[in-house]
Amino acid sequence: MSPPPPSENVDKTARKVGTDIKHTARDINKLAVDSGLIPPLTPIPFKYFVTLQFITLIPAITFISCFANMGWGLNGYKFAVENADFGWWCNSISTMSFLTLYLLDYSYWESNCMIWLGRGLISAMSILFGLGIFFNAAEYPASPITV
Amino acid sequence: MLTLPFYLMSFKYILFFVDFRNYVNWLSTPLFITATCTALTWFGWTFRANDSEWTPKVRNYNAHYIGCTPNFDVKTGYPECAAHWDALDNEWDCNLPLNLDRQNSTLSRCPSDPDGVDCDDVYDTCGAAFLVWVNPLAVATGFYFLSFIFAFMNPEHKDASPQAFVKFFMVICFMFWIASSLAAANAGIADALFSFVVFMCLSAAIVALMVLGKKQVQGKIEEGLVAKVRRRRWQRTPRTSRRHQHTSLHTSLLSHLHTRSLR
Numbered sequence: 061m062s063p064p065p066p067s068e069n070v071d072k073t074a075r076k077v078g079t080d081i082k083h084t085a086r087d088i089n090k091l092a093v094d095s096g097l098i099p100p101l102t103p104i105p106f107k108y109f110v111t112l113q114f115i116t117l118i119p120a121i122t123f124i125s126c127f128a129n130m131g132w133g134l135n136g137y138k139f140a141v142e143n144a145d146f147g148w149w150c151n152s153i154s155t156m157s158f159l160t161l162y163l164l165d166y167s168y169w170e171s172n173c174m175i176w177l178g179r180g181l182i183s184a185m186s187i188l189f190g191l192g193i194f195f196n197a198a199e200y201p202a203s204p205i206t207v
Numbered sequence: 208m209l210t211l212p213f214y215l216m217s218f219k220y221i222l223f224f225v226d227f228r229n230y231v232n233w234l235s236t237p238l239f240i241t242a243t244c245t246a247l248t249w250f251g252w253t254f255r256a257n258d259s260e261w262t263p264k265v266r267n268y269n270a271h272y273i274g275c276t277p278n279f280d281v282k283t284g285y286p287e288c289a290a291h292w293d294a295l296d297n298e299w300d301c302n303l304p305l306n307l308d309r310q311n312s313t314l315s316r317c318p319s320d321p322d323g324v325d326c327d328d329v330y331d332t333c334g335a336a337f338l339v340w341v342n343p344l345a346v347a348t349g350f351y352f353l354s355f356i357f358a359f360m361n362p363e364h365k366d367a368s369p370q371a372f373v374k375f376f377m378v379i380c381f382m383f384w385i386a387s388s389l390a391a392a393n394a395g396i397a398d399a400l401f402s403f404v405v406f407m408c409l410s411a412a413i414v415a416l417m418v419l420g421k422k423q424v425q426g427k428i429e430e431g432l433v434a435k436v437r438r439r440r441w442q443r444t445p446r447t448s449r450r451h452q453h454t455s456l457h458t459s460l461l462s463h464l465h466t467r468s469l470r
Contacts, residue, residue, distance in 0.1 A: 104233040108223065112237040115218055119211060120241050120346050128342040129259070130252050134272045137339055141274050190210065198274075201335035202399035205345050206208055206406040 127204045140197035140204065147195025154189040157181065208349050208406045212413045231418050235358035242350035249343035263327050266336050271297070275333035288326035334396055349407055352376065356411045360418045380404050 104112075125131035140147075166178045196203045219230045253259050270277075274297055278284035291299055330336060338345075355376075380400075388397045 102229060102232045104236060108225075108233055109237065111222065112218075112233060113240060115215070116234070116237040116241045116350070117244075119214060120245050120350065123346055124245070124343050127339065128346075129265075129269065129340045130249065130343055133339045133342065134269060137273045137335060141335075197335065200402070201338045202402050205338070205342060205349075206402060207210060 123205070136204070137197055140195050143195055144198045147192045150188045150192030150195065152192075154185040154192060157185045157188075161185075208403075208410045209413070211349070211353065212410055212417060216417055227418065231357050231360050235354040238350050238354035238357065242347045242354060245343055245350065246347035249347065252343075261337070261340055265340065266333070267327070267330050269336035269339055270330035270333035271299075273333070273335050273339070275330055275335060277329040278332040279329075284332075285326055285329045288329050291326070334399055337396055338399060345403060349403075349410075352407050353410065353414070356414055360414060 124133075126136040127133045161178065161181060166182075169175055169178055190207045193200075193203050194207050215234060219225075219227065223230050253261075258265065276294075277288065277292055279286050279289040279292075293299075383400055384397055
């Protein structure tokens with residue numbers, strides 16, 4: 061009986077190596093999950109995966125475009141540094157407003173209208189405070205990424 | 208970092224009308240992929256051209272463009288270069304051009320006297336210049352961190368303990384801290400790293416509050432504290448009195464929780 065052609069042998073070996081790699085990867089994954097380094101994941105439907113991927117890419121791309129050398133980060137930082145006064149005003153107004161709301165017993169407001177007004181004010185002030193932190197880039201260079 | 212959890216969670220109410228647990232767990236994979244893509248793109252970009260690497264030339268260019276104040280400190284800086292800098296217009300009267308040609312953006316031999324004083328490191332305290340360059344890596348790190356946090360937040364996997372991940376993360380932070388302290392001691396990079404880590408932890412706390420709710424988070428913290436106290440007492444007391452102590456601690460814990468719930 062003649063020996064099998066060399067191409068068949070190569071195929072067999074490749075298949076065996078492939079299976080070995082798969083098993084090893086599975087073992088490593090199991091070990092990592094068991095040790096608590098990697099958490100177990102639930103499978104994700106493809107259409108949701110694509111949408112979520114797009115959603116998560118937006119902030120990364122926006123931030124890198126505005127605040128990194130890879131994009132137009134120098135202009136973004138320059139803008140923040142040049143308008144540092146605006147940041148100071150934002151922080152002052154938002155802090156004073158928080159204090160005023162606290163003094164007005166915001167948490168005890170009862171009517172629906174007042175509750176929604178309070179929530180709106182809190183949201184607006186949070187955004188204002190975030191803007192203030194962002195414009196503090198001259199003093200705290202890490203502030204844009206923290207926001 | 209702080210707005211990212213709110214941004215991601217908002218889509219749960221706008222687009223995804225699914226179970227909160229599933230949504231949180233699904234987010235971890237896209238976040239991980241985005242982080243990997245960002246990190247790889249950044250690494251590719253840094254090796255692409257000389258202008259993209261972190262060199263004194265790039266640092267000076269970035270620092271000058273942003274408007275960093277040069278370091279003219281008598282002890283740690285370059286006071287002899289101060290005469291050549293116009294603070295009002297942020298301009299040098301020597302070899303620092305204001306155009307975008309980075310090849311020429313060096314302060315070497317800035318003063319025009321024949322000996323020439325080296326002003327190359329006059330912007331060594333400008334942390335912002337480095338951060339602008341390294342921000343993509345910071346974004347990737349933040350996304351990696353959040354992807355793991357999201358994955359561990361799934362209440363369906365109660366057995367999954369993030370202890371190994373937390374230890375691993377702390378070791379990485381420690382290494383980054385050492386590296387930044389050694390490499391850029393003057394620029395305040397270590398402070399920036401510290402604030403970045405603090406805000407990452409805050410962001411993780413926001414995620415935990417959003418996913419688990421205030422009561423459950425409070426309960427988990429209390430559970431952890433009680434277990435710790437119990438373990439310590441157990442180790443300190445002799446074997447004979449352990450049984451009695453176990454019972455008394457249990458009783459006191461129950462009464463504490465009961466009074467809390469009554470409040």
